[in-house]
Amino acid sequence: MATKQQICEFMAADFPQSNILIDDVGDRSATVRHKIGIDELRPGGTVSGPVMMAVADCALYVAILGEIGIVPLAVTTNLNISFLRKPAADKDIVAECRLIKCGRSLAVGDVLLYSEGNEEPVAHAVGTYAIPPRNDR
Numbered sequence: 001m002a003t004k005q006q007i008c009e010f011m012a013a014d015f016p017q018s019n020i021l022i023d024d025v026g027d028r029s030a031t032v033r034h035k036i037g038i039d040e041l042r043p044g045g046t047v048s049g050p051v052m053m054a055v056a057d058c059a060l061y062v063a064i065l066g067e068i069g070i071v072p073l074a075v076t077t078n079l080n081i082s083f084l085r086k087p088a089a090d091k092d093i094v095a096e097c098r099l100i101k102c103g104r105s106l107a108v109g110d111v112l113l114y115s116e117g118n119e120e121p122v123a124h125a126v127g128t129y130a131i132p133p134r135n136d137r
Contacts, residue, residue, distance in 0.1 A: 001066060001069060002065050004022055004066075006070060007022060007025055007062055007070070010070050015066035018058065020032050020033070021034070021035075023094075023107075028063065028066075028067055028098065030059050030100065032058055033092045033093065033094045034093045035056075036089065036091065038132075040072065052081065052093060052113055052123050053079060053125070055077055055081040056123065056127065057123035057127060058095070058098070058125045059097035059111050060079075060108075063098070064099065068101060071132065071134065074131050076128070077106075077128045077129060077130045080126050081124070082124045084120075084121055085136070087123075091116040093113055093115065095111050095113045096111065096113075096114070097109050097110065097111045098111075104133075106128060107128070107131060108126070109129075110117070110124075110126055111125040111126070
């Protein structure tokens with residue numbers, strides 16, 4: 001298992017381009033957020049789909065790292081997303097992930113995305129990660 005601090009340090013070192021902030025990690029879950037900027041909006045004043053997919057993917061990755069430790073080569077093998085409603089253009093996107101399964105070679109998680117302060121989800125994602133073999137497990 002990795003702590004929130006360890007994951008934050010890993011993400012800052014290995015993904016310096018990421019704007020994701022980690023709010024919480026643990027108990028087979030993670031909550032992350034992404035501050036929305038003007039460059040991430042599409043016409044009509046809504047957050048672009050690729051931004052929401054990236055936030056969902058990151059929430060899943062963080063939850064997995066919290067469960068199995070820092071394993072940089074764990075990679076997304078599948079990510080399905082359903083866009084449910086228009087997110088607010090001036091609010092952070094918050095993603096809450098719960099791991100459904102975390103095995104030796106695959107992890108599956110469920111992610112709900114929200115506009116900060118709104119209890120209705122703006123998107124729902126389900127993702128699968130491949131976990132590389134490790135000698136110490």
